[in-house]
Amino acid sequence: MxxxxxxxxxxxxxxxxxxxxxxxxxxxxxxxxxxxxxxxxxxxxxxxxxxxxxxxxxxxxxxxASGQIGPxxxxxxxxxxxxxxxxxxxxxxxxxxxxxxxxxxxxxxxxxxxxxxxxxxxxxxxxxxxxxxxxxxxxxxxxxxxxxxxxxxxxxxxxxxxxxxxxxxxxxxxxxxxxxxxxxxxxxxxxxxxxxxxxxxxxxxxxxxxxxxxxxxxxxxxxxxxxxxxRKDSDGSPEVKSRIRRIQIEMSMKRLIQEVPKASVILVNPTHVAVALRYEAATMDAPVLLAKGADHMAQKIIKIARSHGVPIVRRPEVARAIYAAVKPGQRIPESLYVAVAEVLAMVYRLRQGKKAAR
Structure with missing residues (x-):
């Protein structure tokens, strides 16, 4: 045709x-x-x-028709x-x-x-x-x-x-x-x-x-x-979209550099997903998600965590669940308390063992 x-x-x-x-x-x-x-x-x-x-x-x-003359x-x-x-x-x-x-x-x-x-x-x-x-x-x-x-x-x-x-x-x-x-x-x-x-x-x-x-x-x-x-006018030109995307990546990287070193543990999937969690028993009621990323961003989180000595634990199911349901700055849901508590307890024992070894 x-x-x-x-x-x-x-x-x-x-x-x-x-x-x-x-x-x-x-x-x-x-x-x-x-x-x-x-x-x-x-x-x-x-x-x-x-x-x-x-x-x-x-x-x-x-x-x-009455013939009245009054009016x-x-x-x-x-x-x-x-x-x-x-x-x-x-x-x-x-x-x-x-x-x-x-x-x-x-x-x-x-x-x-x-x-x-x-x-x-x-x-x-x-x-x-x-x-x-x-x-x-x-x-x-x-x-x-x-x-x-x-x-x-x-x-x-x-x-x-x-x-x-x-x-x-x-x-x-x-x-x-x-x-x-x-x-x-x-x-x-x-x-x-x-x-x-x-x-x-x-x-x-x-x-x-x-x-x-x-x-x-x-x-x-x-x-x-x-x-x-x-469609081009509505969505913006490819150059503008690329520049916006680059700025968003730069902002995400700055946020990762600031937040990941504060994390208590990094849960990975093992390479496709990474979530950074922080928990302070004295000041927090539940662990809080500091940052999350997939693929390339996940590798960046793992790299920053290694450079700052943050523990990295492989928990595929927990990492995927947190990545899908929680936004940065939010507490993890109650359904994941037990799984995250086990990881945090393990990290705590490892740290205590290292201190005792010294």
Whole structure:
């Protein structure tokens, strides 16, 4: 199989690139899904609040048709009357507006996630540049979007036609209905039509959401070279990493030179692992690990210990257990007290024997 060129964007965007895109406010969004959820929320909220809204509208119509001239007595009374009615209307419509707002915000968060990006609200002159607008209009993507919108209108139109075609006889009979029956029948038909159109738009919105997410990832795809460069920027250049590693080794060596001579005993494995332990019965409750190392560092510990006369004891299992479970400066666990105590007792006897021999 032929290898794809490095300049071709075939790699999935990294988490770092996705994070930068979110910082700029670039997240997948679907206007169709937002409009569909908002439409359904509108119809459902109107259906639930219909009795109260009907009574309010009925009261307003009756008041307006009563012929009262009190509100028209003078401009001040009329202004107060209008302000009261406007505030009343806002309070009546507030639940519907709140449901629509919550539905729109929730849909946006579900699709694109919760994101706050100050960069997204900055003024962009390209957005209001006529030349840029003409280029966007001539873009093939714009044409595809236009055709998709036309297709959606056709689908919605077909749904509306089939629904109203079945209601023609009922609509013709409404001319004999009372006003309350007329309003109820129209509201019922409108609600039924809204639900059907809403479900259709939801399905179209789901398809558009999947497409928008695919397009979002597709546009953020990276070349292999970009992925390598980003990994290099994140991890640091090999030169910097090598220098950091060298500094860490130097610091470890200084710590070994300082701590190993203070040790009471060195436990080895015998060459792959070395741990330096210190124990003073008068001042310590338990032995403390001063230093540890593996392979090359283990050999350094053994070399320093020999040069300072620190006893070196071969205890592979104990050395491995301490190396894996204890950090420098920590006490050894209680499960190893007996094994370490045996070693320390042996070292103590050897030292006492040497002193007696002298």
């Amino acid at each position: 032929a290898e794809k060129p490095a300049a071709e964007k075939t790699e999935q965007p990294t988490s770092r690139k996705l994070g930068k895109a979110r910082e700029k406010g670039q997240v997948p969004q679907s206007q169709d899904m937002g409009a569909a959820v908002t439409l359904l929320a509108l119809f459902l909220s109107l259906a639930l609040l219909a009795p109260g809204l009907f009574q309010w509208f009925k009261g307003q119509v009756e008041t307006s 028209l007595a003078n401009p001040q009374i009329f202004a107060a009357y209008m302000n009261a009615n406007i505030i009343d209307a806002l309070l009546v419509m507030l639940p519907v507006l709140a449901v629509i707002s919550v539905a729109g915000i929730a849909t946006s968060i579900v699709i694109g996630g919760l994101t706050f990006s100050p960069q997204a609200i900055q003024l962009k002159w390209d957005a209001i540049n006529p030349a840029t607008a003409i280029q966007r209009a001539a873009n093939p993507r714009t044409l595809v979007r236009l055709l998709a919108e036309i297709a959606k209108l056709l689908i919605v139109g077909v749904i509306v036609w089939f629904y109203l075609r079945d209601k023609l006889e009922a609509m013709a009979a409404l001319r004999w209905a009372w006003s309350s029956q007329l309003i109820g029948s129209i509201a019922s038909m409108t609600f039924g039509l809204g639900i059907r159109v809403g479900i259709a738009v939801i399905i179209l919105g789901l398809a558009d959401t999947l497409y928008q997410k695919w397009q979002y990832i597709h546009e953020l795809k990276m070349t292999r070279q970009e992925v390598k460069q980003e």
